[in-house]
Amino acid sequence: MLDASLLRPSRPFGTAPTDLDVDFETTAPPQLVTEVLHRCVHHDQAPADLWELAVGDRLALLLGVARWSGLAALDVVARCRECHELMEVSLSLDEILDAHERAGRSPHADVDTHGAALRLRRPSGLDQLAWQRAESHERADPIGLMVRTLAVTGDPGPGPLPETTVAAVDRALNSLDPLVDPDVSLVCPGCATVTVERLDLQARALDYLHRCQRALLHQVHFLARAYHWSEEEVLRIPAWRRSRYLALIERDAEGAMSWPT
Numbered sequence: 737m738l739d740a741s742l743l744r745p746s747r748p749f750g751t752a753p754t755d756l757d758v759d760f761e762t763t764a765p766p767q768l769v770t771e772v773l774h775r776c777v778h779h780d781q782a783p784a785d786l787w788e789l790a791v792g793d794r795l796a797l798l799l800g801v802a803r804w805s806g807l808a809a810l811d812v813v814a815r816c817r818e819c820h821e822l823m824e825v826s827l828s829l830d831e832i833l834d835a836h837e838r839a840g841r842s843p844h845a846d847v848d849t850h851g852a853a854l855r856l857r858r859p860s861g862l863d864q865l866a867w868q869r870a871e872s873h874e875r876a877d878p879i880g881l882m883v884r885t886l887a888v889t890g891d892p893g894p895g896p897l898p899e900t901t902v903a904a905v906d907r908a909l910n911s912l913d914p915l916v917d918p919d920v921s922l923v924c925p926g927c928a929t930v931t932v933e934r935l936d937l938q939a940r941a942l943d944y945l946h947r948c949q950r951a952l953l954h955q956v957h958f959l960a961r962a963y964h965w966s967e968e969e970v971l972r973i974p975a976w977r978r979s980r981y982l983a984l985i986e987r988d989a990e991g992a993m994s995w996p997t
């Protein structure tokens with residue numbers, strides 16, 4: 737099994753030809769995460785192993801790739817639930833990833849269900865695959881499906897879980913993987929009311945990486961048009977040289993014709 741602590745991003749996304757093969761429009765998020773990690777995280781093992789990693793570790797690696805690709809911070813914007821004042825906070829990727837590094841790696845969390853003891857393990861990418869492939873009647877109750885998959889001790893029983901158990905499960909899963917769906921508290925500067933916003937880090941990182949891919953496509957477009965190179969020829973040029981050619985095209989478009997000194 738892969739040891740997540742030994743894995744590190746090995747390059748930014750949106751710089752290599754194979755980055756154009758990722759279909760952000762129609763691929764499900766767990767598969768997108770694996771596709772990005774497969775390209776941008778150094779590992780000596782088969783890609784299938786990336787699915788074995790905990791969801792939180794996969795997300796941390798994805799955020800590491802996004803950071804290397806240029807994403808420095810995430811802005812969270814919300815309206816105060818009392819006076820509707822607009823609030824904004826910026827979370828740096830460095831701080832988010834440092835917090836993940838420092839967090840303990842507990843394999844289990846106990847859920848307080850007022851009676852039956854229920855112990856859940858950390859979800860992995862393989863669990864996400866299993867949830868995708870579950871029967872439609874099971875997917876109709878996503879929390880129940882999740883709990884039945886992750887329970888190592890105790891049985892939540894059939895049927896929908898009571899609301900108090902769902903809330904307890906949410907807290908337990910959050911304690912196992914604080915990076916997945918973290919809550920961000922914003923204090924209103926006008927009335928000091930605290931508003932809590934749930935942040936979908938995975939969606940934000942994938943959205944940023946999709947933009948990196950579009951930027952690479954734009955590079956191909958401008959260079960192919962200017963120099964009549966094929967897509968393949970453009971992508972064979974290293975990223976730093978592509979940037980230099982693009983700067984020259986921009987300079988020409990501004991009418992400046994000068995030689996480097």
Ligand SMILES: [Zn+2]
Pocket residue numbers: 816817818819820821924925926927928929
């Ligand atoms: Zn307020």
